[in-house]
Amino acid sequence: MTLHQGKGMGMPTHSRWVNAAAFLLPALSLGVPSGYSWGVLLLCVTGLATLLSTPCTACPKRYMAWFAWSALLMGAVYASDAWLASSWRWNALDKPVKFGLVVLAMAAVVRSPVRGMVLKWGIWTGATGAGLTAFWQLQFLYMERAWGYTNAIQFGDIALLLGAWSWAWARHETGRSRWFGWLAGLAGLYACVASASRGAWVMLPILGLLLAWPQSKHPDTDTPAASQPPHTRWAAAALTIGLTLSLLWPMIHGRVTEAWREVQQFQTSHETLTSVGQRLAHWQLAYRIGQDKPWLGWGEEGYIQEKQRQVDAGQAPHMLLMFDHAHNDWLELWAKKGLLGVAALLLLLGVPLSSYWHTLRHTRCPQGQCHDLARLTSARCGLMLVVGFFGFGQTQVMFAHNSGTLMYLFMNLLFMSASLSARPASPGCVAPCGGIHTPLHPPSSPPTPLPPCTS
Numbered sequence: 496m497t498l499h500q501g502k503g504m505g506m507p508t509h510s511r512w513v514n515a516a517a518f519l520l521p522a523l524s525l526g527v528p529s530g531y532s533w534g535v536l537l538l539c540v541t542g543l544a545t546l547l548s549t550p551c552t553a554c555p556k557r558y559m560a561w562f563a564w565s566a567l568l569m570g571a572v573y574a575s576d577a578w579l580a581s582s583w584r585w586n587a588l589d590k591p592v593k594f595g596l597v598v599l600a601m602a603a604v605v606r607s608p609v610r611g612m613v614l615k616w617g618i619w620t621g622a623t624g625a626g627l628t629a630f631w632q633l634q635f636l637y638m639e640r641a642w643g644y645t646n647a648i649q650f651g652d653i654a655l656l657l658g659a660w661s662w663a664w665a666r667h668e669t670g671r672s673r674w675f676g677w678l679a680g681l682a683g684l685y686a687c688v689a690s691a692s693r694g695a696w697v698m699l700p701i702l703g704l705l706l707a708w709p710q711s712k713h714p715d716t717d718t719p720a721a722s723q724p725p726h727t728r729w730a731a732a733a734l735t736i737g738l739t740l741s742l743l744w745p746m747i748h749g750r751v752t753e754a755w756r757e758v759q760q761f762q763t764s765h766e767t768l769t770s771v772g773q774r775l776a777h778w779q780l781a782y783r784i785g786q787d788k789p790w791l792g793w794g795e796e797g798y799i800q801e802k803q804r805q806v807d808a809g810q811a812p813h814m815l816l817m818f819d820h821a822h823n824d825w826l827e828l829w830a831k832k833g834l835l836g837v838a839a840l841l842l843l844l845g846v847p848l849s850s851y852w853h854t855l856r857h858t859r860c861p862q863g864q865c866h867d868l869a870r871l872t873s874a875r876c877g878l879m880l881v882v883g884f885f886g887f888g889q890t891q892v893m894f895a896h897n898s899g900t901l902m903y904l905f906m907n908l909l910f911m912s913a914s915l916s917a918r919p920a921s922p923g924c925v926a927p928c929g930g931i932h933t934p935l936h937p938p939s940s941p942p943t944p945l946p947p948c949t950s
Contacts, residue, residue, distance in 0.1 A: 512541040517609045517909050518617035521660075524902060525653055525686070526624025528644040531901045538905065539596050544602035544707055555605045556915045558850035559908075563598050565842040570594030572832050576795040587795070593900050595799045598909055602935060608916030611869025612920050615664040617899040618876075619679040622657035626682025629654070629689040640691040640746070645898045651692025652887045653902055658683020659702045660876045660884075667868050691750050698886040705879050767812040774822045774890060780811050781821035781830040789907075792833035795819075820895050824888030847907045851878040854914045870914050877910030 519536025555563065574591035629641035629650075643650035658680045665676025687695050746921035767776045784801050785792065794799055799819060805811040823826040826838030858867060884893055884903050895897035896948035 509541065509545070509603075512537065513607040513718075514610050515614040516603070517540060517613045518620075520902075520905055520909065521614070521617040521657065522620035523644075524621045524657070524898075525643045525650060526621065526628055529897070530624075530644070531898055531905075535596070535901050535905050538600040538603055538908075541601040542601065545602045545606050546599070555601055556911075558846060558915065559605070559911050560852070562847045562850070562907065562911060565599055565839070565846045565865060566594045566597040569839045569843050570836075572828075572836050575791075575832070578879065578880050579794045579796070582730050590894070593897075597904050600905060603910035604908060609912040611873055611913050612907060612936070614873060614876075614913055618657060618664060619676055619875065620658045620915070622654070622661045622679040622683035622686075625650070625654040625657055625686035626679075629686035633689055640688060643687040643690075644898065647690045648692045648891050649693065649893075649896050650900045651690030651695040652698075652883070652893070653898060654683050654686035654690065655695045655699060655702065656683075656902075658687060659706055659879050662706055663872055663875050663879070667872065669709045680717060688747065691746055693750055693754055694887050694890040696747070696750075698883055699803060701801060702879050702883060705875065708875075710727070715789060740782070755809060765812075767814045771855075773812075773814050774813055776815060777818065777821045778823055778826055779828040780805065780815060781823070785826070785829040785833065790833045791835055792829070792831045795831055798831045820892040822890060822892060824892055824894065827892045844885055847877055848881045848910060850911055851875070851881070851914060870916070873910045873913035877907060877914060880906055880910065 496833075507540030508894055516534045518534070519537060520531060523533055525531075526770050530724055554560075569595075569891035570591040573594070574588060577587040577591075583879075587906075595933045625643065628643050632638045641650060643654075661676050661680035661683055665673050665680060672877070684699075753772050757769040758768070758775075760769060761772040761775050762768035765776075766772045780802065784798070784805070787793075787907055788797075802811065802815060806813055821830060824840060825837060832839070851874040855871060855878065858871060880903065884899070887893050887899075893903065
């Protein structure tokens with residue numbers, strides 16, 4: 496029996512697998528080694544099973560299809576390193592395969608759109624796990640900064656996103672679940688600060704503004720649960736955040752002071768044996784050599800060889816040989832892939848950004864019948880994901896790491912599925928918003944049209 500057949504084993508089974516993956520991806524992302532991989536694996540296996548089963552008439556929404564094409568384009572850009580190198584490099588296909596898996600996973604979420612409630616609890620669990628991991632490493636392992644199971648920068652960046660997403664979902668809860676969501680967000684913030692990742696700290700106020708942005712300009716989507724929390728709860732949240740930051744203030748003050756000192760050292764003596772100094776030197780080198788091959792870039796192997804040549808010629812500091820990337824997503828692609836790579840990254844960020852913005856600004860669903868709060872919150876979280884990665888990528892190559900690549904690609908897929916779907920999954924193929932839902936086993940009564948909805 497295939498995944499979509501039968502009343503008891505059909506789409507409900509398929510939907511359970513999809514939503515299990517949607518929960519596991521954020522829930523395990525930072526709390527266990529390579530935790531982000533398990534949800535991705537389950538999502539891809541479910542997508543493969545979907546493709547091998549009887550085809551469904553449902554098609555991906557326009558923005559999801561564009562996102563798939565943008566991921567394939569970026570994968571093709573990275574795949575060029577395999578055949579442009581002096582000898583064939585199989586390991587160069589590792590990153591392109593991850594981008595190609597988006598299409599496989601999309602088959603699963605098209606058949607069964609992700610439920611917002613599942614995402615919410617997965618995010619809350621993941622943020623809590625990140626906070627506990629950071630607390631354990633600082634207080635019991637006596638590490639100077641929290642690294643999680645990846646590296647400190649990636650850990651801090653993703654923890655900040657988990658914390659911000661947690662607060663976005665907590666806005667519309669009542670009772671104990673709301674407090675759990677706020678505490679989960681606080682745990683994510685603690686993990687971010689404990690990581691001493693200054694790039695994440697810079698993005699904290701920006702994500703805070705996106706979080707505070709009014710939910711919708713259409714009052715009929717608001718419910719009592721969606722209203723702002725009482726002033727006492729805001730005060731309690733502010734007090735708790737302030738207490739957390741005060742406890743970690745020595746680390747924060749030290750890292751900020753250190754960064755300012757390193758900038759001055761680079762300006763006065765071109766000191767590159769520092770965290771900030773080597774980044775500034777990398778940016779200068781990447782921009783300079785990218786101008787020599789502006790269209791297609793040097794490629795991975797060519798970039799390393801040209802950097803070695805400039806170091807040997809005394810045109811770049813020897814410190815740069817310790818790293819194989821430029822510590823900036825845009826300059827990295829400019830040097831290695833030229834304008835083609837920059838354009839591919841622009842599409843990879845721009846397509847989901849457009850999708851979330853469209854949902855947030857143009858959703859009109861009467862009286863919450865299209866589950867607006869889950870859709871709008873998913874869109875808000877997706878917006879913070881894209882903006883966050885854009886900011887993180889100014890001082891770190893996010894797509895040089897498995898954690899950054901998988902979290903960006905597949906969390907976008909989950910958020911787009913939840914924000915573009917008009918109603919929760921149910922047996923049969925998913926009908927477009929405003930259409931008629933026809934199950935595989937027709938009920939005794941005629942099908943009922945869905946409420947009108949535009950997004």
